[in-house]
Amino acid sequence: MNMPGPEPLVTYTIGGIESGPPCCEPVPHLRIANLSIAYGSATVLDNMSLDIYKGCITALIGPSGCGKTSFLTALNRLTDLIPGAKVGGSVQFEGIDVLDPNVDLLVLRRRIGMIFQKPNPFPLSIRRNLELPLREHGIRHRDVLEYKIETALREVGLWEEVRDRLDSPALALSGGQQQRLCIARALVLEPEVLLMDEPCSALDPISSGVVEELIQRLCGRLTVIIVTHNLAQARRIANYAAFLWMKESVGKLIEFGQCRNLFEAPKHELTSAYVSGATG
Amino acid sequence: MIWSKPSSSSRWHADRWLEPSLGLLAMGAALILLLVLAFLLHEAWPLLSEGDLLHLFTDGGWYPLEGHFGLLPMLWATLAAALGAVLLAGPLGLASAIFQQFYAPSALARLYRTVLALLAGIPSVVYGLWGLTVLVPLIARWQPPGASLFAAILILALMILPTIALTSASALAAVPKAWLQGAAALGLTRKGVIMGVAIPAARSGILGGILLASARALGETMAVLMVAGNVVQNPTGLFEPVRVLTANIALEMAYATGTHRAGLFASGLLLTLLVLALAWMAARITRSAHPV
Numbered sequence: 001m002n003m004p005g006p007e008p009l010v011t012y013t014i015g016g017i018e019s020g021p022p023c024c025e026p027v028p029h030l031r032i033a034n035l036s037i038a039y040g041s042a043t044v045l046d047n048m049s050l051d052i053y054k055g056c057i058t059a060l061i062g063p064s065g066c067g068k069t070s071f072l073t074a075l076n077r078l079t080d081l082i083p084g085a086k087v088g089g090s091v092q093f094e095g096i097d098v099l100d101p102n103v104d105l106l107v108l109r110r111r112i113g114m115i116f117q118k119p120n121p122f123p124l125s126i127r128r129n130l131e132l133p134l135r136e137h138g139i140r141h142r143d144v145l146e147y148k149i150e151t152a153l154r155e156v157g158l159w160e161e162v163r164d165r166l167d168s169p170a171l172a173l174s175g176g177q178q179q180r181l182c183i184a185r186a187l188v189l190e191p192e193v194l195l196m197d198e199p200c201s202a203l204d205p206i207s208s209g210v211v212e213e214l215i216q217r218l219c220g221r222l223t224v225i226i227v228t229h230n231l232a233q234a235r236r237i238a239n240y241a242a243f244l245w246m247k248e249s250v251g252k253l254i255e256f257g258q259c260r261n262l263f264e265a266p267k268h269e270l271t272s273a274y275v276s277g278a279t280g
Numbered sequence: 281m282i283w284s285k286p287s288s289s290s291r292w293h294a295d296r297w298l299e300p301s302l303g304l305l306a307m308g309a310a311l312i313l314l315l316v317l318a319f320l321l322h323e324a325w326p327l328l329s330e331g332d333l334l335h336l337f338t339d340g341g342w343y344p345l346e347g348h349f350g351l352l353p354m355l356w357a358t359l360a361a362a363l364g365a366v367l368l369a370g371p372l373g374l375a376s377a378i379f380q381q382f383y384a385p386s387a388l389a390r391l392y393r394t395v396l397a398l399l400a401g402i403p404s405v406v407y408g409l410w411g412l413t414v415l416v417p418l419i420a421r422w423q424p425p426g427a428s429l430f431a432a433i434l435i436l437a438l439m440i441l442p443t444i445a446l447t448s449a450s451a452l453a454a455v456p457k458a459w460l461q462g463a464a465a466l467g468l469t470r471k472g473v474i475m476g477v478a479i480p481a482a483r484s485g486i487l488g489g490i491l492l493a494s495a496r497a498l499g500e501t502m503a504v505l506m507v508a509g510n511v512v513q514n515p516t517g518l519f520e521p522v523r524v525l526t527a528n529i530a531l532e533m534a535y536a537t538g539t540h541r542a543g544l545f546a547s548g549l550l551l552t553l554l555v556l557a558l559a560w561m562a563a564r565i566t567r568s569a570h571p572v
Binding site: 122 | 456458459460461462463464465466467468469472476477480481
């Protein structure tokens with residue numbers, strides 16, 4: 001393993017190293033303390049603590065299998081769907097104890113939305129894809145539905161592309177359009193946090209760029225936590241970054257900080273090796 | 281093509297024999313269907329060639345010895361029994377599929393599936409025996425004479441219920457996890473996930489299973505013969521005895537001769553065409569499933 005040489009100096013457009021990005025508030029939105037996740041007897045994430053700041057984009061980077069996706073699914077309790085999954089520690093979100101077994105999952109998941117790696121629009125019409133979650137959460141008035149659907153589609157830049165075929169199948173859309181539809185489907189519920197699990201990894205570079213711009217526009221309005229293997233992407237869009245690494249096949253948080261610091265002045269040697277491409 | 285061409289230099293590559301023999305066997309299977317149809321047509325010909333086909337449908341009744349071959353009352357009875365059975369067993373089968381797929385703990389679901397598979401394998405004559413000795417007397421106490429369209433519907437529903445439950449359950453099990461996960465992540469309730477995503481996604485598989493079950497209900501002979509009463513008449517009430525096409529063939533074939541015999545083959549032909557149409561529709565629906 002080579003130790004990395006001195007990093008070339010690169011300048012970025014977002015904020016100064018110490019001042020922090022302009023679009024987000026330095027207020028913790030999600031407070032994660034001593035979070036551990038195990039599937040059966042295999043621990044995948046051990047003792048992770050960090051604060052996710054409100055309105056910011058936080059990127060999770062690290063090699064495959066270090067527990068990034070598991071971390072995301074613990075935050076909206078999708079881990080409940082996995083038989084044998086055990087989550088320990090605590091996650092506080094706006095006064096809610098997320099890991100409390102009695103928490104109202106429907107409300108929690110409405111406030112914390114999620115986008116998956118592979119676009120997963122339902123095999124229904126475009127309109128029905130957006131209508132389904134709204135109706136489920138008690139919004140049934142025709143005009144309100146129409147308005148919310150149009151607003152969400154405009155937000156993801158899909159309105160002009162699909163306004164004439166809202167009733168055609170969502171699966172007929174291209175991969176990039178499908179992913180934007182999925183983002184619209186999450187946004188239509190007006191969540192406060194959006195969890196994104198490698199939202200661009202199944203997309204071509206152009207669609208990926210469109211989605212990336214979209215995520216950047218969300219900065220300040222929503223708290224975004226994005227898992228990505230694309231370091232350049234993390235660098236471009238994230239305000240904060242967390243680096244996870246596997247020690248004896250258990251995922252651990254190695255370093256967390258402002259994205260620029262993590263990339264340009266990493267404190268930990270594992271981080272500096274990973275971001276410079278020497279390992280991982 | 282996903283396979284590679286055998287090199288032309290190898291003199292004895294397996295494909296040389298495998299391909300034509302597989303082709304021949306496959307053709308044979310398809311040919312049997314054609315042979316069955318040709319046979320039915322041939323045997324029914326004495327009647328079909330006699331006058332116009334419409335006679336089969338316009339003659340008021342089935343008096344084969346007097347030359348009246350009206351199949352309509354039996355056709356209606358057949359369709360009514362099958363439709364009634366599907367209307368009963370369809371919702372029940374779907375409900376049991378939803379139960380085992382989404383509500384039952386996995387050990388119970390496994391047990392439940394095994395029981396359904398066993399139910400599907402019980403010979404129809406056993407259902408008939410039970411119907412004759414238990415169901416018919418029960419109905420007779422309530423609405424005499426007991427042997428009736430209603431009894432036929434109940435027995436048929438019981439027989440096709442496991443088929444519908446098993447095919448629906450496998451259609452639901454084939455719904456990609458990504459959709460269920462995505463639906464759960466949007467804060468949908470279990471009911472919302474099932475009604476909003478799982479059933480629409482599995483719709484074609486469920487419908488295909490129901491159509492195949494209808495084909496089975498149309499073609500069922502023994503159990504229906506034992507409980508339906510077998511009086512040739514239009515099914516005017518649920519509790520009237522009726523005779524279905526299959527039962528008619530089974531009852532009269534032993535002594536039928538001449539045009540009477542041909543009439544029975546004509547009803548067999550009609551039945552076969554009905555079942556083929558259903559099977560074809562089932563195949564079409566299943567094929568038009570979502571392209572994922």
